[in-house]
Amino acid sequence: MLSRRTFLLASAAGGAAVATAGLHAAPAPAAGRDPEFAQLLDQFFREGLRQRPEGATQLGLDTGADADLRARLSDVSDAGRAAARALNRAQLARLAAIDPARLGAADRLDYDVVLYTRRATEAVQAFDFGGAGYGPSPYVVSQITGAYQSVPDFLDTKHPIATAADAEAYLSRLAGFAAQLDAETGRMRHDAGAGVAPPDFLLDLTLKQLTALRVPASQALLVQSIARRAAAKGLSPRYADQAARLYTATILPALDRQIAEARALRAGATHEAGVWRLPQGAEFYAVALRTTTTSSRSAEEVHRFGLDQAQAIRARLDQLLRAQGFSKGTIGARMAALYKDPSQLYPNTDAGKAAAIAYCNDRLAAIRTRLPSVFSRVPDYGFEVRRVPPQTELGAASAFSQPPALDGSRPGLVYFNLHDTAEWPKFCLATTVFHEGLPGHQFEGGLALSNRDLPLIRKTGGFSGYGEGWALYAEQLADEMGLYDADPLGRLGYLKFQLFRANRCVVDTGIHRYRWGREQAIAYFVEQEGEAPGFAAREVERYCATPGQACAYKLGHSVFTGLRSQAQAQLGPRFDIKAFHDAVLAPGRVPLDILQQTGERWLAAQARA
Numbered sequence: 001m002l003s004r005r006t007f008l009l010a011s012a013a014g015g016a017a018v019a020t021a022g023l024h025a026a027p028a029p030a031a032g033r034d035p036e037f038a039q040l041l042d043q044f045f046r047e048g049l050r051q052r053p054e055g056a057t058q059l060g061l062d063t064g065a066d067a068d069l070r071a072r073l074s075d076v077s078d079a080g081r082a083a084a085r086a087l088n089r090a091q092l093a094r095l096a097a098i099d100p101a102r103l104g105a106a107d108r109l110d111y112d113v114v115l116y117t118r119r120a121t122e123a124v125q126a127f128d129f130g131g132a133g134y135g136p137s138p139y140v141v142s143q144i145t146g147a148y149q150s151v152p153d154f155l156d157t158k159h160p161i162a163t164a165a166d167a168e169a170y171l172s173r174l175a176g177f178a179a180q181l182d183a184e185t186g187r188m189r190h191d192a193g194a195g196v197a198p199p200d201f202l203l204d205l206t207l208k209q210l211t212a213l214r215v216p217a218s219q220a221l222l223v224q225s226i227a228r229r230a231a232a233k234g235l236s237p238r239y240a241d242q243a244a245r246l247y248t249a250t251i252l253p254a255l256d257r258q259i260a261e262a263r264a265l266r267a268g269a270t271h272e273a274g275v276w277r278l279p280q281g282a283e284f285y286a287v288a289l290r291t292t293t294t295s296s297r298s299a300e301e302v303h304r305f306g307l308d309q310a311q312a313i314r315a316r317l318d319q320l321l322r323a324q325g326f327s328k329g330t331i332g333a334r335m336a337a338l339y340k341d342p343s344q345l346y347p348n349t350d351a352g353k354a355a356a357i358a359y360c361n362d363r364l365a366a367i368r369t370r371l372p373s374v375f376s377r378v379p380d381y382g383f384e385v386r387r388v389p390p391q392t393e394l395g396a397a398s399a400f401s402q403p404p405a406l407d408g409s410r411p412g413l414v415y416f417n418l419h420d421t422a423e424w425p426k427f428c429l430a431t432t433v434f435h436e437g438l439p440g441h442q443f444e445g446g447l448a449l450s451n452r453d454l455p456l457i458r459k460t461g462g463f464s465g466y467g468e469g470w471a472l473y474a475e476q477l478a479d480e481m482g483l484y485d486a487d488p489l490g491r492l493g494y495l496k497f498q499l500f501r502a503n504r505c506v507v508d509t510g511i512h513r514y515r516w517g518r519e520q521a522i523a524y525f526v527e528q529e530g531e532a533p534g535f536a537a538r539e540v541e542r543y544c545a546t547p548g549q550a551c552a553y554k555l556g557h558s559v560f561t562g563l564r565s566q567a568q569a570q571l572g573p574r575f576d577i578k579a580f581h582d583a584v585l586a587p588g589r590v591p592l593d594i595l596q597q598t599g600e601r602w603l604a605a606q607a608r609a
Contacts, residue, residue: 034107037098038455041110044091045457051075051084055460058158059449060405070159071169073176076131076147077183085125092118109587109594110458116591117461120291127284129191131184135292135464135549138275138284139198140187141258142545143205143394147180148213148258152221153389161229167239170226174243177222178250185258192265195279200269201518202545207262208394214255217244221391222251273521273544274512285512288548294465294591295555299513302551306505309554310528313499320492335496335530344425344489353387353418356429360385360416363433363483370481371439376578379446382411383437393419397542398535401436403445412442423535427489431497434478440471447585454588464549465592469556470584472501476561499529501557504550508543518544559592560584563599570607579606 049056053069056062062070074080095118100111124136131140139145155173160166191197198206217223227240275281275288289299297305314331321327326334338344346352361384371378381404388396396417404412414436418424434440444467448459475494478484484491507524510516516524518540525536543550563584568575583602590598 032104032106034103037103037107037111040094040098041114041455041457044114045455045460047087047091048457051080051087054154054158057160058154058405059403059460060407060409067165070166071172073147073151073173073180076180076187078186080183088118088121088125092122106453109590109598110455112594113458113461113588113590116294116594123287124291127280127287129187129194129196130284131187135546136284136288137546138191138196138278138281139202139545140184140191141206141262142198142202143209144397144542144545146184146206147177148184148210148255149392151177151180152213153392156221156225156389161226161235162233164235167226167230167235171239171242171246174222174246175250178246178254181251181254181258185254185261188258188261188265197265197269199273199518199544200266200271201273202541203262203266203269205394205541207259207266209392210255210259210262212391212394214252214259217247217252220244220247220251223247271517272515273518273540274515275547276512276515281512285547288546289551290548292464292546292549293552293555294463294593295551296593297555299509302505302555303509303513305558306502306509306551306554309502309558310499310506313495313502317492317495317499320488320495324488324492330527331499332527332530335492336526337530338427338489338492339422339425339530339532341425344427346421346424346426348421352421356418356421356424356426357385357387357416359426360414360429360433363430364414364437367434367438367478367481367483370483371443374477374481374577375439375443375581377447377582379443379450381408381442381446381449383414383442383446384411385414385416385433385437388415388417388419390419393417398423398538399432399436401441401445403442403449406449412437412446414442417538420532420534423532425493427487427493428496429493430483430487430490431475431478431494434483435471435475435497438474439477440474441467443474444470444585444589448588451586451588453586458588462589463591464552465556465559466589466595467556468553469558469560469592472498472553472557473560476557496529500525500531501553503528504539504543505554507540508548508550511540511543512547556592559595559599563596563603567599567603567606570603574606 049066049069052074053062053072054074056066056069075083095111095115098111100108103111129140130136130138131145137145141148143149155170155177159170159173161170188197223240223243226243227237230239231237270277275285278284285299289302290296293302295302317331317335321331321334326337328334346356364383364385383404396415398417400415402413402415404410414433416424416429416432436442448454451459475497479491479494484494503525507516507521510524511521521540521543522533522536525531525539526533539550564580567580584595584599587598
């Protein structure tokens with residue numbers, strides 16, 4: 001459910017693409033830190049920032065000395081890709097010149113994490129095809145990857161228009177959008193020549209979204225956005241006029257070229273879903289699985305892990321379903337019946353969708369008051385739930401979150417895809433709010449952003465194994481905090497989504513290692529957990545476009561819960577849940593292997609105390 005997402009707090013490969021700054025001088029290193037190493041990390045941070053201007057805008061830091069970034073988009077051309085590879089190699093060389101044994105404990109952790117991201121990035125960059133979405137993708141343009149599906153929403157909701165300079169920067173980015181489209185169309189052609197192209201069903205979705213975006217300037221979101229917001233600030237109407245001219249002269253032709261290329265690929269596309277069919281497909285999947293989960297488990301091990309986890313969760317679901325009067329049929333059949341309960345369905349209308357979002361915001365408010373009982377520190381940022389924009393619903397994930405602006409000027413956002421409200425019955429909403437919002441992604445991300453002990457490069461990087469593992473643990477924590485004591489159906493929803501994450505491990509590896517087809521993968525979700533077919537289809541299609549990432553959730557969850565169980569067993573009555581949470585959250589986002597080591601060191605210190 002991941003900006004897993006237009007901006008990821010994302011995969012290890014994405015960790016190299018740090019997103020933020022706007023700080024005009026390097027912050028003073030925390031006490032006990034090596035000043036020279038702190039300076040090096042700040043240099044890395046700024047170098048990454050210059051490559052990813054969207055991130056600076058998203059966190060509200062494209063100001064002052066970095067104000068030029070507000071008028072730019074990332075360079076996705078061949079030259080830009082080559083520059084990214086060169087920068088990563090140069091940073092690895094600078095890290096290799098450091099003797100990590102001479103660093104203090106905090107600096108050594110930063111060194112290990114940053115080195116991990118650069119090595120992971122190098123492994124992904126070794127493949128001369130693909131792009132990025134929720135993680136490494138073999139397809140530069142798909143239903144979930146590509147500028148066409150990320151830039152319009154970014155410009156509409158993240159690019160500020162408060163001044164004439166902002167409006168000029170918006171126009172500059174419109175021109176940059178057209179350049180990005182053409183660069184990615186060229187990469188589509190390049191990759192297809194190497195035997196790498198999306199399957200037919202992904203191209204069908206991509207073409208639907210591309211053609212939906214291709215409307216006259218008078219109807220285009222990109223034109224309407226600047227017209228509406230510039231007028232609200234009393235700015236000249238010429239900005240809207242210029243946007244319309246730019247859109248007609250550059251963006252529409254670029255969209256037409258990308259649509260034509262997608263149609264050409266569709267004419268010869270296969271229906272095979274997995275990357276196993278691609279040149280270097282097995283190698284790519286191994287790298288994608290490793291970099292997105294940060295686990296060293298093989299595809300075969302992940303598949304078995306998912307099957308074992310699912311079996312245990314189904315046993316718990318069976319008991320709870322029987323208690324609610326659902327005793328006949330498989331777990332999947334009984335959950336499917338619950339999905340059809342009229343009392344749990346919101347009307348598939350704008351009013352019904354608004355009611356669903358209101359309920360989600362209520363759950364967000366309800367849990368916030370309980371957080372101090374299990375956490376010693378709570379982020380000050382605001383958070384809210386919104387609906388996925390209708391124009392991107394078909395390809396968007398079912399739910400995801402985006403971080404707040406670092407200065408608090410924009411809240412952290414949780415998005416629900418309400419294309420069909422039948423896919424989101426009421427009993428399934430709360431646990432997803434806790435996963436995406438509090439105490440999940442927004443909580444963990446907010447703590448990282450406000451952590452004064454972390455350098456900026458660590459605050460703004462991320463790993464799916466850690467982030468998604470924590471968010472899944474947060475769902476469990478909400479149950480332990482009593483949020484379902486008066487809501488037994490909500491507890492069923494919580495366990496249903498635990499089962500969903502276990503099944504993801506089975507399905508993702510099934511597609512890419514064991515050669516499952518799209519329909520087989522969708523049927524598995526429907527049969528095993530009663531999943532809504534449309535929901536299951538979008539999830540499966542996402543895994544086809546971004547292999548491996550879906551496995552990060554349950555693998556990460558198992559590390560957090562394993563460490564907690566180990567601590568409870570060893571410490572007994574001395575176990576303090578707040579201290580445990582401090583131990584796994586204070587170091588910031590780390591690969592799972594490093595999280596395991598960090599947790600074990602904390603536990604050893606507690607045992608000695």
